[in-house]
Amino acid sequence: MRLTYKTAKITYKSLFSYSLVVIALLIVAVPVFAATNSAAPWLDFSLSTPTGTSPQTARALTKGLNVNHLNPGEEDWYTYSRTSFDDPTFAWISLVMRYESEALIEPEQANFEIMAQKQAGSWFSGDATPANVLGTGLTSPLKTAHENLNAIFWTGEVNDEDVYYVRVFNQSPFGLNYTLEAKAEQPAVSGAAPASLNSAMSDADVLSLRQQAWALTAQAAGKMTPADAARWMQQAQSVGWIVTAGTAIDRAPKPDQANPQLLWQLTAQAIAGLDAEAAARWLNQADALGWLAIPLAVPQNPTLDVPPKNSGDDGGEGQGEAQPAPAVPAPPEEIYTPVNIYPNNPLEFDFLDINSGRLAPYGEHWYSLLRDDLDDKKIEAMALTMFTTPSNGFIDSRVNFEIFPAGQYHIWARGDADYMENLGLGQWVSRDEDNHTGERLWKGSLVDGDRYLIKVKNSSPEVVDYYLFPDDVENAELGNPTLHQANGAAGRVPYAASPPTRPSLPPIPGAAPPDAIDLKMGVTTGKLEAGQERWYKFYYHDSYNETTPEHDFKIFLTNTPLDEIRARHADFALYTGNQLPIWLRGTVDKLEPFGVSMPSPYPTEDVRSLQVLWDGQLMEEHIYYLKIWNHDIGPLEYELEVQGGP
Structure with a gap:
């Protein structure tokens, strides 16, 4: 018997049914796989798909x-x-x-x-x-x-x-x-949340701010002694700056309810010793955290009537007197901004009084001068003296005055002021024995009846006060310059008297000749950054030898690099003490050393070290200045040894 196998015929209807089943399986299976890794490109079949770009x-x-x-x-x-x-x-x-x-x-x-x-x-x-x-x-x-x-x-x-x-x-x-x-x-720490935070802020954002609060705390306490740091952190905790993990946030102190004086004290201690940029960054971040939520000190309204304070019965004889109204704070003085005054609206030069003003950085004031004393002399001798404050470093050399014939006004008017030719300008003098003032003197002749223009120019980046006298003045009392208004009219704006110089940072020992460090016999050590210089002052006296005023000296400078890279180059130069005024008036390039270091032939103990020396004679009871400078690209330490002498 022969068996035959019969297969069912596949119709279009059955194929359509199978397709629906496959599509249904895909609809169910694909989201399951996609949910396991939402970043995987399941349907991207390209061979060069970049990763991490989206x-x-x-x-x-x-x-x-x-x-x-x-x-x-x-x-x-x-x-x-x-x-x-x-x-x-x-x-x-x-x-x-x-x-x-x-x-x-x-x-x-x-x-x-x-x-x-x-x-x-x-x-x-x-x-x-x-x-x-x-x-x-x-x-x-x-x-x-x-x-x-x-x-x-x-x-x-x-x-x-x-x-x-x-x-x-x-x-x-x-x-x-x-x-x-x-x-x-793990959320192991907590901190004081700023008072300005929105209550709907997420816990993740609050924790980020708390972490920053601890960073600010570490920065503030890191530069203190252990005792000061412990005291500072205890006070910071009492005002709500620091909240430990064991304290609930709702029970922590609030900075805006703390004593403002204590908040300012903690702030001042935190930024003490920081440079301006780091202090500003600390204050900005502390303010963003709500640490500086200090209420304004608003004075009471002085116009309100103060009710009398009763101290007796209703009869009236026992009534106390009315309390005095609170003092009205004086309104703040308007801050004066220096203005420029040009020859199209100049100031009239006063022959009987001081001509003064305040110059902005790179500012200028112009005066109109007309001299006629009604005598028979056509040519009159005249002197002008100008004092300027402050005189720090180079400022003195960049403030001066010039005299121009008024006939050159048209040159200024067409914008070619640099082509004006003066007939005289102030020359540097120093007669008042005050290192904080600059002095300029001009002596010459002017024609009676002719008009002249005087230009006072500040070519420095600092605000400068000037005092221009119509005579040869060796010394004068300075202060309260005329504060000219923007319209060019001269008028005195009341303001408190100020010292001749503005307050500045304390001088750094050895940074300049006036702050030079006393140099002793023997070995002196120190460190220099790249490009840094240090000044020493040397003086000696021989009480046993009255016949020989000079003695032989040898000065050695040995430097060793601090960064372990290579040898560094440093040198020194010697200056006489009578050159100090040259430095004070700002003409540093005019300083001339009488001796400079030369390479030393002697070997050094450290192969990385370089040594230079100077060999010569110095006079006793004379002041000398010695400048060391590092003209290399890295830091170094040095030994300065002085040999010889009496």
Whole structure:
């Protein structure tokens, strides 16, 4: 018996039914696979798909260091979730981005953003860029180990139902090699939340601000002694700047309810010793944290009637007298801004009084002078003396006055003021024995009845007061210059008398000849940064030898590099003491040394060291200045040895 196998015929209707079953399976299976990794491009079959350039191709953020490079204008994307680090207690994450750059790059140019997105419920919901930005990295206020190293941090919570993205971007014109460190954290610390924080702010943002609060605390206490740091932190805790983990936030003190005097005291102690840039950065971040929520000291309204204070019965004889109204604070004086005065509206020169004013940096004042004493002399001798304050360093040499015939006004009017030719200008003199003032003197002849223009010019970057006298004056009492108004009319604006010089930082020993360090016989040591110089003053007296006023000296300078790279070059020069006025009036280039160092033939103990020397004679009871300067690119330490003498 022969068996035959019969197959069913496949019709178009059956094929259509099978297709519907396959499509239904895909609709159910694809979202399941897509939900396991929303960053994977499941339907992208290309062989060269770049990774990390968008949220859809984001790299998985690994625990520890993530190292990469960003060209200008590029960005990298990372993704993480609650299951990323294989840690069942993973609830908080800390991110730190570090990069090194010699150029100044603002945080807005190179930083990272953290974004959150709900777990994808369908295939198409995971394609859009996440729009919920949780925050950006905060610049650390702490000093890094290297000057060019930048550190940016952020800390936040990780929820079960969210997928997180980290966008690292570089919008600077420089390429960056960066590291992004990821660590699983626990909310181990808390801090005072700013009073201005919105109650709807997320816990992740609050923790980032708390972490910054602890960073500011470390910066403030790091430069104090242990006792001062402990006292400062106790007071900071009492005002609500520091809240430990064992204190509930709702029971912590509020800075805006603390004593304002104590808040200012803590602030002053925190920024003491910082440079201007670091202090400004600390104050800005402290203010953003709500630490400086100090109420204004508003005085009482003096126009309100003060009710009498009763001290007896209703009869009236026992009534106390009315309390005096509170004192009305004096209104602040208007801050004067120096103005320029030009020859089209000049000041009239006063022959009977001082002609004074205040000049802005690179400012000028013009005077109109007409002399006619109604005598028979046509040519009159005249002298002009000008004093200026302050006179610090080079300022004195950049303030002067010039005299022009009025017939040259048209040169100024057409804009060619530099082509005006003066007939005289002030010459430098020093007769008042005051190093804080500058002096200029002009003596010459003027024609009676002719008009002249006097230009007082400040070519320095500082505000300068000047006092121009119509005579040869050797000494004068200065102060309260005329503060001219913007319309060119002279008028005295009342203001408190000020000292002849503005307050400045205390002098640095050895920074200049007036602050030179006394040099003794023997060995003197020190350190110099690249380009730095140091001044010493030398004087000796021989009480046993009255016949020989000069003695032989040898001065050795041995320098050793501090950076272990190579030998450094430093030299020294000797100046006579009578050249100090040259430096004081600002003409430093006129200083002439009578001796300079030369290479030494003697070997040194350290092969990296270089030695120079000077060999000569010095007179006793004479003052000498010795300048050491480091003209190399790195720091060095030096030994200055003085041999010889009486």
